[in-house]
Every structure is written in structure tokens, then in C-alpha cells.
Amino acid sequence: MGAGAVKYSVGLDGKLFDTSEEAEEALKKQQAEELAREGAAIAASAEAAASAAKPTATNTPFKNRRALLLLIMLALLAGYYLLNKAGLKNIWSVGIAGGIAVLLVLIILAPSPAKFVWRLLGIIAITAGGLLGFFALALLPFQVPAFFTTIFILGTIAIAFAEWGKGAGITLLLVNALLFFILLGPWHSKLHYTEAFRIDSPLYLAAEKQQAEFAKIWESRVKVKQGATGVQQDIKRRILVATGEYEDGVEAATSEPLGVFLEKTAVTRERVTIGTPIDLFTELTAQTFGFSDETLKIKLQCYGKTFSGNKIEGSNGDITPQAEFELADLESYPVDCVLNSEKFGVGPAKAVIEAEFDFTTSSFIKGHFMPQEIIRDYARQKKQPLTELGISGRDLEAVYTAGPLRIGMGLGRQPIPILPNTPFAPTLGITFENNWVQGKFVEFKKLTITAPPGIEMIGIDGQKILKNCKTIQKEQTCTMEEKDLEEMFKDKIFTRTIRVQTQGRSAEELLQGAPLAIRSFKLSVDYVYQISKEIDVTVLPIQ
């Protein structure tokens, strides 16, 4: 190599170039080649990563799929065990657990329809949410009261309405109603809980109680419609009080409560297998007015009733020792009623015992009559005339005898003013009311009203319907029989007020020269009353 020749090299390979331009060009070319190599490497690794993510049979490791299938199998076994333990029969436990397991396997093995399957499972869960929730609550180790499961079911439907609108809410309501109707309804299909659940299992008991709860809700609707509740009577009473038509009274004190009572009523077994008799027993007690030799005629009967309040046809039982009694002062008899469970049919029902008896309730009120001038005289002196004479408010109250009927009476404000040589006509208001919540009136047989000497009765509620009247020892007594009373007491569960118009014969005859006359109006009512007691029973199918 001669002296003075410059050579240029680039890179590490030691290659020389004559000019700098050649060297730069070679350098650029080398850099470009290195960049290209790096890009290719990056692309190759990305491709490798993408292909590794694809679930292809050829791509998923065989080990992971097997683990999932194993998990599904375990879930299937666990599901079957839980459902079976809860009380679902084998066929249904296998069917439900197996069905869900199949769907899950499908999701794993066929990824394309997985989305559809998930959606399907979601829809099933939502629409049958009430039923599924009921199942879930039944699986709890403790018994959840049927009231709460009812609230849960209604709550899911309410949420559906609120969250997803009317369409979804209505769908949910109809689906749940159908499912519960099939499960708990009166028709016993293969899907009915008595067929699908094992007897006395948690699911069976939960379904039974839920059915009873639904029946009670239905029954209360019927009761309200019939007007047989204390609420209905209370409303009627309040209306009469507000309009000033309610006449008050106090019950006469007696040493024992008067009437007929069914005490300690129960069944020997609340759950019986169909074909086994149902033994309903009670203690029949009667308390008559001990100061007389009167007896009470009582008729008993017993039968079955559905939860909706309908009597079960042909379910009348046999009563021992007898179905008719005549009891007197504080007599008591144990009574048994044997019912045929086959007439009841499988499922919950009520065993009912009824007692019907004749009874009489009496009432009276003292009227205080005073010349008007004396009343005014006291008023000017700012004094109460009756108080000045020693008569208190208690003396002005009507008194009725103990029993199922409450009779209030009123004569308006007392003392009743009397004008000399002027006719006077106090109106007697009478309020009848059911005094016992556990019973009802069957019929009214006789109503007798007695007016004191010097006063005559001329009509009731403005009608001259008092035909059967006679005067004994100056007291006028009018009697109304059953036929007349049917119209007056149409509604046997009632609070009813009638007004008796009267006419005074003579102020002088009434007062007889005294500044005050005390005269009583008396009333008695003969009627037939019925009391009953109900006990819940469940008839189980033969296993």
C-alpha cells in the first residue's frame, strides 16, 4: 500500500472504502438492514402471541379443559345433593342439576352458542326469580316464615316493574303466578309440590306453609267481602257515632260470663296421612243465668273447610258423645269430632267445629222526667237538676245483660222535660251490636219492648209496625216476631240502630205531683247464635 492513500471503514466487519461517500452509503445500508431485521422479529413474535390466544382445539391446552369439566361434574354432584337434601325427588334433582350441567358443558365445548346459553340462563333466572328465591330460602338450615318468602316474591316482581318497565314486570308476574300455581295450586299434577317434593322435607314444609299463606291472603279478601270482620263492624259503629245514632250501654255485672263457649279446641295430630281419621276435640261449656232454671239448647256440627273459606262437601264428621246438648248453670262436656281425611284430600285444610244455640239478651234504661220549669229553674242557678237530686251519670246509662249481643239504649238528654197539659213524646234509640268477635247471628226470633206506665209506643223508624202490643199493669209491651225481624236485621253481622217513637198519655199521670218521675224502658231479644273454632290440619299423601 502506498504512502498517502486514506481508506474509510464502517461497521465491525473491517471493510474499507475509498471515499467517505461510499462509507456513509454503506453505513446507511447497514442501518436499514438492521431496522428491517428488528421489524421482522417483532412481527414474528406478535403473530406467535396471537395464535397462542385463539381457543382452538388445537390451541387450548388439553389439561385446562379437563379441569373445567371436572369442576362441572363436581358442581353437578353438589347441586344434586343439595336439591335432594332439600326434598326434591330424585327425578327432579337429577333433571334440574343435569340440565344446568349440560348447559355449562355446552358453553365450554361450543363457544359460539355460549353467549346465547348464558342469556338463556339469565332469562330463566329472572323470570322464575320468585320461585328460585323460594327454593333458595327453603334450602336454608332454618325455616323462613312464609310471610317473608311472600314478601320476597312480591319484591322481585316490584323490582322488575321498577327496573325494566311494565312489559318485563308483567311477564315476570305472569310467569311466577303460573309457576306457583302449578307448584301450589289445587290441581295435583306431577309438578305439584305434593308429587315433586318428599314428604316432610324442608322444601315440602316450605311449600305447604307458602300455600297456607297464599290461602290466608285469599281468605281475608273473602272475609272482607262478607263483612265478617271486626274492622267492618268498627267502621259501621264509627259512622253511627259520628251521626249521633249510636246508643251506648254497659254490661251488667255477673259472677260468670254468660253464653256458650268452645274451649281448649285442638286436633290430636295436625298432619295425618290420607285415610287416617282426624280427631278434633273441644270442651263445650255453657253458662246460663244461674238465678233461673233456664237451660241452653246447643247443636254441634263439625266439617272440613278449605283455606279459601269453602266448606268441603261431604266432610261432616261424627260427634261424640252427642251432637245436641241441653246445658244449664256452668256445665261442661268434652266433645270429640272424627273427620274423614279422605274427604279432605291431600294438602292443608281447616277442621271446623260449630256450636249453635238459642240465647236471650235483655236491656233497660231509666228515664228521668221532670217539669220543664224546674229544669229551667236549676239552669238559671247554673245547677244540674239530676245532680242536685243525687242522680249520677251512671244512673242514666243503659244496662244490658251479658252475652253475644250488645244492646245500647238512649232517651236523649236527661232529665226529659215535661210541660203540663202538653203531650210529650220521648224517642227511644236502641243500638244492636255483635258483642263476640268469634261468632255470628243465625236468626232473630223475637224482640220485645216494654214502655213504662204513662207512655205508649207508636212506631219504629217512622213506620207503624208495632202490631202485637198489649198493656199489662199499665205497661205497654210490644212484640215483633221472626218474620218482622228479618227485614229489620238483614245483615246479621252488624251495628244497627232503630228509633222507637212514643207518645205520652198524661204528664200528670206520669209525674203524680212529684218534681221527678223515674220510669224504665225494657227490651229483650231472643235469637240463635253460632260460634266456631278452626284448627289447621294437613293431609299427607301415602308414601
Add this chain to the structure above:
Amino acid sequence: MLQCFQFNNKHRSAQMRKIIFAILGILLACQQGIQGPQFDSTGTEGVVVRINPASTQDFLMCQESNMLLDLNNIGLADVPQGIFTVITEDQIISTTKKQGSFALDGRSPVNPEGGATQLSFRLKSKTLPPQLETYQTPFIFHACYPYNTYASIPVCIDPDVNNRQDKSCISTPVSGKGGQGAPVAVTLVEPKITIEDNTVIPTFIISIANVGRGRVVAPELLGGCGAGTEKSTIRAFVQLQDETLKCAPEAIDLRAGETKITCRSNKNFGTNQGTFTTPLSIHLEYGYTTTSFLPLTITRLPQQKQC
């Protein structure tokens, strides 16, 4: 013998003296013996009625019982004829007498406790309403009688309106506190001096009130035992030094409570006449009613249906 005679005489004299002293002592003791009841001319009651403890309040159905009432006139006026009425529930209780009369003297110095009498009533219970073990019914005794109030109120007549002379008394209202032994009392007398033609006419405002526990009625309607009236219920007679004063209103009605009447003298007193005290006599005539109430309880026996 003379000595024996003299000894005997002396012995007899001593015995006589002892006997005389003993008699005098007994007479003295009788004079200053146990004090009788003092006579008190105040009080606010007339005839009072008390239920005698021997009366029967509780009895059985269809049985008889006795009711004894003690009447006592503890006011000062006599009751020559009072009427009573018994009020019962005739459908439950019957009684032998429902009306009657009585007469009772008022209290006086010779009869400081007033006249008293006992009325007896035989009661019989009838059949109770059915299904009742016990029954409460009232026994009301209502007495009506004429009565009088006599009040003698010392008043000061002061014609010296110019205060020229010494006064022996000062004309001030006089209270009738404590009553005058009757249920209607004069509670206050206010003297007023009216001057007409340079002479003084005494005028009195008299307050009258019913301070007893009963009711005032018109004396003319006592036959109906106080059956009420729209007319006056009290007649007043007021006298000053033998002169009957003219009072207004003439009709005194106590139904609204305490009432005032104004009574005026017809006599004129000159302003030069001296101040003096003289009694103002007030006589009130009226009828009065007294009521007593007793609750009776009738009990039915077991197995007892009717009488």
C-alpha cells in the same frame, strides 16, 4: 228534867239547821247545775233530713224494708205545715206513702235544738228485669215548706251631712255573716243617705242570698212542692222605727244568685238632727225545698224468677 229538856231542844235545833242547810244546798245546786244547750241565733239551714242508721239500704227482691228519716228544724222559723214527696222507681219499688205533711218548731231559747220528728216508710221491691243479679235504684225524699228569715240589723242614721255635730255612730255597711238561722239570709245592708229639700231620707240597699243547700220556691206554689215558677220567690218586709219601708224591686228572684233590693223610708230627717243607731228589721217570706238521696240495692236470690 229541865236539863234533859234543854239538851233535847238544843239537839233538835242543830238537826233542823242541818236539814235547812241541806235543802238550801240542793236548791243552789239545781240553780247552778248542768248547763243546757246555748241558744244561737245564727245559722244557714232550715229543715235538715238525715237517714236514720236503722234504715235498710240493701235488701232482697220481693222483700220489704224500712226507711227511717229524721227531720230536724235547725232554723229559727217554725214550719206549721211542710209537704214531703217520696220519689222512687215505681216499677221496681213500691212504698206505703208517697206524700205527706209535717210540722216542726224552729229553734228558740226554750228549745235550742229545734223541733224534730221521724218519718217511717215501708218499701217493697218488685220483680227485677230478667237476668239481673242486682239492681240499683234511688230513694229520693223531697220536702217543701214555707220559711221565714228575721234579721234585725243595727244601722246608723246620720242626717248630719254637714258634719256640724259630734256623731254617736258612723254609717257603714253591716254584714250579716253567719246567717240569721234560715237558709235565705241577709248578707249585707248598705245605708245610703238621700237628700231632698234639705232633708235626709234614709235608704238601704239590702243583699239577700240563698245560703242553704236547697232551693227557694214561691210560697204560693208550695202545694205543688216547688213545681217551678216564673214569678217572684221571696216577699220582703222591711221596717225602720215602726215604719214599713217601700222596697224595689217588689219581686225578689234568687234564681240568678245573690240579689239586692233598695228600701226607702218615707220619713224625713232634718240635717240638724243628731246621728243615732236603730235596728232595721227585715222579714223575708219564702218557700224552700230540701232533697235527700239514698241509693238502694236490690239483690235477686238464686232460682228466684219473680215475685
